[in-house]
Amino acid sequence: xxxxxxxxxxxxxxxxxxxxxxxxLKRDGVxxxxxxxxxxxxxxxxxxxxxxxxxxxxxxxxxxxxKSVIVESICMGAKKGTVLSDRKFAGADVLxxxxxxxxxxxxxxxFDLILCGKQTTDGDTAQVGAEVAEYLGIPHVAxxxxxxxxxxxxxxxxxxxxxxxxTESVQLPCLLCAENDINSPRLPxxxxxxxxxxxLVRFISFAEFEDQDANHYGLNGSATQVERIFPPxxxxxxxxxxxxxxxxxxxxxxLLASRKLI
Amino acid sequence: MGQLKxxxxxxNAENAKELVKLCPFGAIGYxxxxxxxxxxxxxxxxxxxxxxxxxxxxxxxxxxxxxVDKSLWKGICVYVDHAGEQIHRVTxxxxxxxxxxxxxxxxxxxxxxxxxxxxxxxxxxxxxxxDRIYVYEDxxxxxxxxxxxxxxxxxxxxxxxxxSILVGATNLGRQLAPRVAARCRxxxxxxxxxxxxxxxxxxxxxxxxxxxxxxxxxxxxxxxPQFCTVxxxxxxxxxxxxxxxxxxxxxxxxxxxxxxxxxxLRKVEKPKDVDISEADVxxxxxxxxxxxxxxxxxxxxxxxxxxVLACTRPLVEENIMDAKHQIGLSGRTVKxxxxxxxGISGAVQFAAGMKSSDCIVAVNTDKNAPIFDVAHYGxxxxxxxxLPMLLNQVKEAQSDVQ
Numbered sequence: 001x002x003x004x005x006x007x008x009x010x011x012x013x014x015x016x017x018x019x020x021x022x023x024x025l026k027r028d029g030v031x032x033x034x035x036x037x038x039x040x041x042x043x044x045x046x047x048x049x050x051x052x053x054x055x056x057x058x059x060x061x062x063x064x065x066x067k068s069v070i071v072e073s074i075c076m077g078a079k080k081g082t083v084l085s086d087r088k089f090a091g092a093d094v095l096x097x098x099x100x101x102x103x104x105x106x107x108x109x110x111f112d113l114i115l116c117g118k119q120t121t122d123g124d125t126a127q128v129g130a131e132v133a134e135y136l137g138i139p140h141v142a143x144x145x146x147x148x149x150x151x152x153x154x155x156x157x158x159x160x161x162x163x164x165x166x167t168e169s170v171q172l173p174c175l176l177c178a179e180n181d182i183n184s185p186r187l188p189x190x191x192x193x194x195x196x197x198x199x200l201v202r203f204i205s206f207a208e209f210e211d212q213d214a215n216h217y218g219l220n221g222s223a224t225q226v227e228r229i230f231p232p233x234x235x236x237x238x239x240x241x242x243x244x245x246x247x248x249x250x251x252x253x254x255l256l257a258s259r260k261l262i
Numbered sequence: 263m264g265q266l267k268x269x270x271x272x273x274n275a276e277n278a279k280e281l282v283k284l285c286p287f288g289a290i291g292y293x294x295x296x297x298x299x300x301x302x303x304x305x306x307x308x309x310x311x312x313x314x315x316x317x318x319x320x321x322x323x324x325x326x327x328x329x330v331d332k333s334l335w336k337g338i339c340v341y342v343d344h345a346g347e348q349i350h351r352v353t354x355x356x357x358x359x360x361x362x363x364x365x366x367x368x369x370x371x372x373x374x375x376x377x378x379x380x381x382x383x384x385x386x387x388x389x390x391x392x393d394r395i396y397v398y399e400d401x402x403x404x405x406x407x408x409x410x411x412x413x414x415x416x417x418x419x420x421x422x423x424x425x426s427i428l429v430g431a432t433n434l435g436r437q438l439a440p441r442v443a444a445r446c447r448x449x450x451x452x453x454x455x456x457x458x459x460x461x462x463x464x465x466x467x468x469x470x471x472x473x474x475x476x477x478x479x480x481x482x483x484x485x486x487p488q489f490c491t492v493x494x495x496x497x498x499x500x501x502x503x504x505x506x507x508x509x510x511x512x513x514x515x516x517x518x519x520x521x522x523x524x525x526x527l528r529k530v531e532k533p534k535d536v537d538i539s540e541a542d543v544x545x546x547x548x549x550x551x552x553x554x555x556x557x558x559x560x561x562x563x564x565x566x567x568x569x570v571l572a573c574t575r576p577l578v579e580e581n582i583m584d585a586k587h588q589i590g591l592s593g594r595t596v597k598x599x600x601x602x603x604x605g606i607s608g609a610v611q612f613a614a615g616m617k618s619s620d621c622i623v624a625v626n627t628d629k630n631a632p633i634f635d636v637a638h639y640g641x642x643x644x645x646x647x648x649l650p651m652l653l654n655q656v657k658e659a660q661s662d663v664q
Contacts, residue, residue: 036579063289063302087265090289091305094440094450124470124591124611125452127440130408134444139408139523142437156527161406162433163345165530168407171523181585219265219305223449223485226478229306229471232610234635241641248643249651252602252623253659255639259621261543261567261600262659 001054001150003045004111006101006132007038007073009066010122034069037117039076039185041178044147045115046077046186052150055079059108061089061101070201075188079200082108086205091219098131100217103209105136108202113155114175118143126177133175141170142177266299266309267321273297277314284313332425332463335486338364339424340392341415341439342375343432347383351499352430356492357390358500359457360428366459372396372424376414378404384510389502395510396422402520405529406434408441413519415442421513424487426465428457431491443489449482450489453591455496455614465490470591470610477610495539495597496618535586536570537594543569544598546589546616549576550605550626551645557582559649560604566656572596574612590615605645608633625649 012031045056058073058081060066070081084104092100105114114136116129126142133140141159149156154169160179170176206217215221241251256262278292289302290309297317309318338360343350353373360371370393375384380399387395398414415438419427429439431453443450455477456468464481465488471478482488538544545564551557564571573583575590589596590612601616603624608631616622617636624637625645634640641648 063300065302085301087299087301087303090301090303094452095444095447098440098444119592121592126436127443127450127452130437130440131444134412134441140437140441141408141524143433160433160532161345162350163532165532166405166526167528167530169525169527174523223447223482224451224467224480225483226306226471227466227481228479229476230479232470232477232613232632232635237638238634239639240634241639245643245647246651248625248641249648249655251639251641252625252648252652253655255621255623256567256600256656257659259600262656 001049001052001112002110003049003054003056003113003115004105004108005038005041005045005056005058005073005078005115006129007042007058007060007069007117008035008120008122009033009060009062009069010035010120032065032068034072035117035120035122037119037121037178037180038069039117040180040182041115041117042073042076042078043183043185044144044178045113047183048113048147048150054112057081057108057111059084059101059104061085061092061097061104064203067201067203071193071196072188074196074200075190075192076186080202081200082202082204084204086207087218088206088214089218091222092217093222093224094125094127094131095223096217096219096221098128099135099221101128102132102135103211104204105132106210107204107208110173112172113150114138114173116175116177118177118180129175129177136173136175138173138175139170140175140177141168143179144176145179145182147176265321266303266305266307267319268297268299269317269319270296272314272317277317281309281313281317285309330484330486332486335423335425335463337370337372337393337422337424338426338428339372339374339418339422339487341427341429341435342373342383342387342395343430343435344375344377344383346377347379349383349386350430350432350494352432352435352492352494353387354390354499355494355497356428356430357387357392359492359497360426361391361500363426363457363459363465366461367425367463369425369463370394372422374398374415374418376403376411381510381512388506388508388510389504390500391503392508395508396513397510398513398515400515400520402522405526406438407522407524407526408437409522409524410520411438412441412445414513414515416445417515417519418513419446419487425463426459426488427490429489429491431493435491439489439491446487446489448485448487448489449480450491451480452491453614454490454492457490457492464488470614493595495595538570538572538587538589539594539596541570541572541596542599543567544572544589544596544601544616544619545569546572546574546601546603546606547577547583548574548604548606548612550607552605556604556646556649559653563602563649563653563656566653566660567600569598569600574606574609603633603637604649606633607631608636 119126
């Protein structure tokens with residue numbers, strides 16, 4: 001069974017701030033890491049290949065530095081990986097991102113199973129996986145808690161819906177989005193890290209894609225546009241409760257009492 | 263649409279350094295001679311607006327920009343999220359918002375319901391002032407499976423051509439909306455916290471972005487329909503009217519469109535957990551609520567007030583609290599009558615999940631913490647002193663009553 005896991009490099013900290021005076025984004029260092037949600041899907045892929053054979057590959061889209069998350073996935077057991085990187089991909093929204101990844105996947109090869117994490121910590125949209133599946137023309141299931149079994153060309157999965165846990169079978173090939181916190185991701189092996197060679201990480205740019213219409217990628221291929229970014233509105237009805245700790249505790253108590261919550 | 267162009271002849275060591283520092287995504291590099299923009303660029307155009315004049319330019323590309331005849335797309339549609347006959351309350355909240363938006367453009371409001379006994383459920387919506395309720399009903403639609411549901415949704419869009427589509431950000435809606443949006447090659451904005459309508463029918467979608475303390479205002483000016491998802495408890499639920507109104511329209515779908523590669527084998531109801539989004543009173547703790555003792559007191563206070571204990575993302579990441587108790591964009595959205603935030607700095611992702619609460623009280627030692635921007639009552643003080651005193655007072659008051 002050959003599995004592809006879609007992963008992403010995200011900022012190490014989510015503390016990006018806007019300077020209220022200049023409107024400039026304040027960059028909090030450039031440290032970045034693997035999207036933590038992707039660790040669960042990599043672990044899911046590894047344990048499936050341990051059970052059923054086959055290999056795990058990973059794919060990401062981003063700047064050349066995104067190579068480091070591919071290397072990390074190789075240290076967790078993936079055989080190799082791909083970085084989709086091109087300035088033409090810059091400024092992509094969900095639609096253009098999903099389309100770019102689907103084109104990349106077509107270029108990389110055929111897989112029985114494609115896994116995604118629940119969402120990323122920087123975009124938090126949880127939508128790219130479903131759109132990739134649509135562009136690949138395969139079924140997808142999100143909120144997957146576990147893959148119980150793979151048999152007769154079908155994956156048997158348990159899924160967390162809003163108020164139910166559903167067991168279902170899905171015809172392969174398919175795309176699954178793993179839930180958060182469903183397993184204990186293995187640690188990357190530093191022994192492997194020393195042996196990772198450049199040929200294990202492939203870079204694919206726009207020039208290699210089948211669809212050569214630049215209007216399908218990056219900002220041009222995005223349906224949504226960011227009109228403006230601004231600091232969140234501040235609450236105008238503001239009071240402060242001052243005094244020593246006893247007075248402040250009394251203040252909270254009075255608020256609770258006046259709302260008949262005590 | 264276009265791209266960024268660097269005028270290398272204007273580049274010098276000084277302004278190059280400035281640009282490298284300015285770019286929030288680290289996409290600008292300088293090797294001593296040439297300035298370069300890498301694939302890390304997010305096209306935020308900060309380098310043009312705030313950088314040295316003329317060095318980076320935005321060049322419009324001579325491409326046939328996609329256009330759409332907006333007058334062909336009419337109406338605001340709400341997808342009806344339901345499990346069997348139980349309609350998810352986010353649906354009513356979205357209908358309320360859709361009616362508000364529709365007033366600007368004088369558009370009709372539609373509801374779309376897909377399911378096995380969908381027509382029966384559709385009747386419940388007649389008291390909410392929807393103009394037309396479109397119904398796809400079939401045995402094959404009994405359980406949610408992505409392919410037939412996408413087919414029905416897409417069929418509706420092709421036939422009715424709604425301008426905007428609002429979907430509840432439930433586990434189901436989050437799977438269905440992107441799949442349908444991708445099929446339409448349309449824009450989709452997740453977890454909007456504010457929706458507005460322009461007179462030209464562009465839906466203004468506002469949400470927290472870049473994972474940080476920034477709000478982004480998003481539009482899809484050259485695309486129809488416009489999709490967005492909104493979480494439960496973000497908008498107020500409208501009151502049903504005494505009289506029924508609106509028309510139920512039964513839709514037909516070809517049998518082959520109902521085919522699926524997915525088979526539902528077993529369904530088990532989830533045990534009824536604490537649902538923080540339903541609570542009237544919440545005591546929320548963040549990283550500043552240090553130590554087991556403080557957290558135990560917070561829990562006790564929540565219990566005494568008949569509320570629940572909730573937390574921020576870091577506490578979940580550190581395995582101190584369960585993810586079910588997390589407030590924020592990656593957790594739950596809450597709208598209690600009273601929320602006490604203890605030791606929470608108030609990142610926009612957290613604030614987005616609780617800022618429509620009726621009364622927000624925050625305690626933090628840092629007077630500059632952003633939580634004080636959303637709090638109605640701010641207390642700059644020491645949690646370790648205030649919490650025990652408050653707890654004692656509440657205990658005393660309750661024992662007096664008994």
